[in-house]
Amino acid sequence: MDKKFRHKRRSLSRYGKTMNRYGIDIWGKNKFDIKDDKVIVDYKSKPAIIDIVNEARKNGLSGPLILRFPHLIDKQISLIYSTFKKVKNEFNYKGKFNAVFPLKVNQYSGFVQNLVKIGKKYGYGLEVGSKAELILAMAYNNKNAPITVNGFKDNEMVILSFIAAKMGYNITVTIEGINELESIVENMKNFDGTIPDIGLRIRLHSSGIGIWAKSGGINSKFGLTSLELITAIDMLKKYNLIKYFTMIHFHIGSQIENIAPLKKALREAGNIFAELKKMGAENLKSIDIGGGLAVEYSQNDNSFLRNYSLKEYASDIVYLLQDIAKRKNVEEPDIFIESGRFVAASHAVLITPVLELFSKEYSEKALKFKKNNPPLVSELFDLYKDINKQNALEFLHDSMDHMESLLTLFDLGYIDIEDRSNTEILVNLIIKKALILLKDKNTNELLSIQDRVQERYLLNFSLFQSLPDTWGLHQNFPVMPLDKLNQKDTRSASLWDITCDSDGEISFNIKNPLFLHDVNLELEDYFLGFFLVGAYQETMGIKHNLFAHPNEINIEINDLGYKITNTIKTKSIISILKEIEYNEEEIRENLCKKIDESEKMDEKKKERINKMINIFLNDDSYLKTDITQSRFFKNE
Numbered sequence: 001m002d003k004k005f006r007h008k009r010r011s012l013s014r015y016g017k018t019m020n021r022y023g024i025d026i027w028g029k030n031k032f033d034i035k036d037d038k039v040i041v042d043y044k045s046k047p048a049i050i051d052i053v054n055e056a057r058k059n060g061l062s063g064p065l066i067l068r069f070p071h072l073i074d075k076q077i078s079l080i081y082s083t084f085k086k087v088k089n090e091f092n093y094k095g096k097f098n099a100v101f102p103l104k105v106n107q108y109s110g111f112v113q114n115l116v117k118i119g120k121k122y123g124y125g126l127e128v129g130s131k132a133e134l135i136l137a138m139a140y141n142n143k144n145a146p147i148t149v150n151g152f153k154d155n156e157m158v159i160l161s162f163i164a165a166k167m168g169y170n171i172t173v174t175i176e177g178i179n180e181l182e183s184i185v186e187n188m189k190n191f192d193g194t195i196p197d198i199g200l201r202i203r204l205h206s207s208g209i210g211i212w213a214k215s216g217g218i219n220s221k222f223g224l225t226s227l228e229l230i231t232a233i234d235m236l237k238k239y240n241l242i243k244y245f246t247m248i249h250f251h252i253g254s255q256i257e258n259i260a261p262l263k264k265a266l267r268e269a270g271n272i273f274a275e276l277k278k279m280g281a282e283n284l285k286s287i288d289i290g291g292g293l294a295v296e297y298s299q300n301d302n303s304f305l306r307n308y309s310l311k312e313y314a315s316d317i318v319y320l321l322q323d324i325a326k327r328k329n330v331e332e333p334d335i336f337i338e339s340g341r342f343v344a345a346s347h348a349v350l351i352t353p354v355l356e357l358f359s360k361e362y363s364e365k366a367l368k369f370k371k372n373n374p375p376l377v378s379e380l381f382d383l384y385k386d387i388n389k390q391n392a393l394e395f396l397h398d399s400m401d402h403m404e405s406l407l408t409l410f411d412l413g414y415i416d417i418e419d420r421s422n423t424e425i426l427v428n429l430i431i432k433k434a435l436i437l438l439k440d441k442n443t444n445e446l447l448s449i450q451d452r453v454q455e456r457y458l459l460n461f462s463l464f465q466s467l468p469d470t471w472g473l474h475q476n477f478p479v480m481p482l483d484k485l486n487q488k489d490t491r492s493a494s495l496w497d498i499t500c501d502s503d504g505e506i507s508f509n510i511k512n513p514l515f516l517h518d519v520n521l522e523l524e525d526y527f528l529g530f531f532l533v534g535a536y537q538e539t540m541g542i543k544h545n546l547f548a549h550p551n552e553i554n555i556e557i558n559d560l561g562y563k564i565t566n567t568i569k570t571k572s573i574i575s576i577l578k579e580i581e582y583n584e585e586e587i588r589e590n591l592c593k594k595i596d597e598s599e600k601m602d603e604k605k606k607e608r609i610n611k612m613i614n615i616f617l618n619d620d621s622y623l624k625t626d627i628t629q630s631r632f633f634k635n636e
């Protein structure tokens with residue numbers, strides 16, 4: 001046997017069975033991987049994420065951190081274009097393929113600037129749903145790439161679309177209601193013949209499924225009914241606008257996990273396309289099928305979310321539209337897609353430093369036995385002393401029962417707070433010992449009690465700011481430690497953020513369990529990475545407890561290493577306060593005045609405190625872990 005191969009076999013048998021890969025082969029395939037004991041980026045020089053994080057922290061970026069990987073944006077865009085190209089060739093499909101990125105999925109500058117740069121070679125455009133997004137598109141979109149304008153529009157938004165057309169953009173305004181068409185008629189005379197292309201959003205009777213699907217269906221918020229479509233066509237003809245009508249559009253919802261409703265929607269839309277052409281829409285040539293291409297967020301072999309591949313998605317679209325075109329004898333439509341989640345999700349990773357394990361203070365030294373201890377406490381101590389590999393599970397069960405009884409005794413006033421403290425310490429010590437003794441056993445044996453022995457990990461981030469869909473939609477994002485991946489993950493974990501809100505928790509879920517390492521944070525750092533967070537989370541995040549969008553860095557990877565090419569700092573406390581309508585001067589003056597009026601300090605002290613306050617106002621809100629790093633001490 002080849003030497004290299006033998007080595008590989010050995011390492012597999014040593015770690016293969018017991019090492020937790022956190023589902024990285026499902027959600028991170030071809031994007032992230034594990035090498036030695038670390039998570040790496042699976043690209044070119046394959047850097048370890050922990051090395052990137054450590055470099056950023058050395059440069060002063062503490063607290064939570066967003067990593068952006070532009071090569072992953074490129075990878076997703078290129079995958080979409082190449083898959084559709086291949087499928088079109090297979091079917092000999094005549095219509096063109098186009099794609100636009102819906103800005104609502106992530107409007108952050110650190111993302112969009114990458115996107116338009118990368119999108120240039122594909123002619124990849126932007127989709128907008130508001131005046132602010134339209135302004136962004138007009139400022140940054142590539143000239144060769146399309147802009148589509150969806151959502152409810154007022155007259156100003158229609159005027160902006162005309163201006164974009166005048167600037168030379170290939171822009172299509174999708175009409176959501178007849179009044180928007182009236183706005184176009186109203187403005188066309190002011191722009192001497194330059195008129196944006198017009199699309200009509202159709203209301204389908206077929207709808208999406210799942211928690212995100214409120215955009216499709218006969219009762220949906222959007223789209224023209226059959227009657228309104230007929231009225232619109234009449235109006236377009238009457239005002240000589242019919243030649244600008246080029247597109248129909250629908251969007252059945254985000255994260256379409258089951259392909260069936262999309263196929264239904266495509267059949268319906270394909271037939272509407274053919275009918276409208278028969279009604280005289282001579283330049284109608286495109287169907288924009290919206291977004292919805294799903295992302296596999298699952299960390300678990302037995303709970304895949306998506307039941308189709310990109311190849312299947314593309315094939316279904318091309319096949320169905322070709323089939324209808326053939327049967328209805330119309331030309332094969334150009335295809336537009338507006339996938340956002342699929343393009344943006346994987347490019348961003350959220351890094352959260354673990355601040356604390358809640359049971360860390362429980363050590364043998366902390367026990368304070370009395371002369372006479374309650375018998376159950378003495379029994380707990382015996383369990384702790386005598387626990388071994390054979391009896392570990394049984395002793396663990398006994399200790400949990402003892403704890404419940406002792407806590408009841410406390411509630412009834414039979415034992416005091418010292419007894420209670422000894423109980424908590426002993427049970428935690430027993431749990432830790434048992435988990436070490438049982439670490440080679442199948443976790444199934446332990447699974448029944450994992451919920452009760454869970455460790456709480458406090459993370460330096462805000463769930464509301466950085467993972468709002470976990471809070472609002474109970475969405476799971478893949479999460480895993482950045483290193484120690486050759487060590488046994490013994491602790492069933494729940495994750496807590498630093499807001500003062502009990503909703504800021506990702507609880508331990510026995511169906512989808514998360515196990516982490518038992519670490520001593522006094523001796524080493526421990527970081528968790530939340531993956532696939534590049535779609536929807538950033539602008540939807542809220543400033544609960546006034547925690548701001550975290551520090552972010554842009555990382556470019558080459559054959560030799562990687563480079564942090566851009567750093568955008570989180571907002572200072574004073575900027576956040578200004579954002580919620582406080583006047584900076586007033587805050588500074590109030591603080592200054594109150595310090596000045598205080599009789600508890602002399603002039604010199606007041607001066608120093610004013611300086612300190614200034615430092616705090618210009619710093620951010622996240623927790624500083626190392627007291628010696630606190631800038632206030634350095635500057636003094």
Ligand SMILES: *Cc1c(COP(=O)(O)O)cnc(C)c1O
Pocket residue numbers: 102104105127150251253254255256290291292293338339340341342
């Ligand atoms: C939100 C939205 C999209 C993006 O959907 P994804 O699921 O992110 O692909 C596309 N088109 C329209 C009209 C939307 O409202």
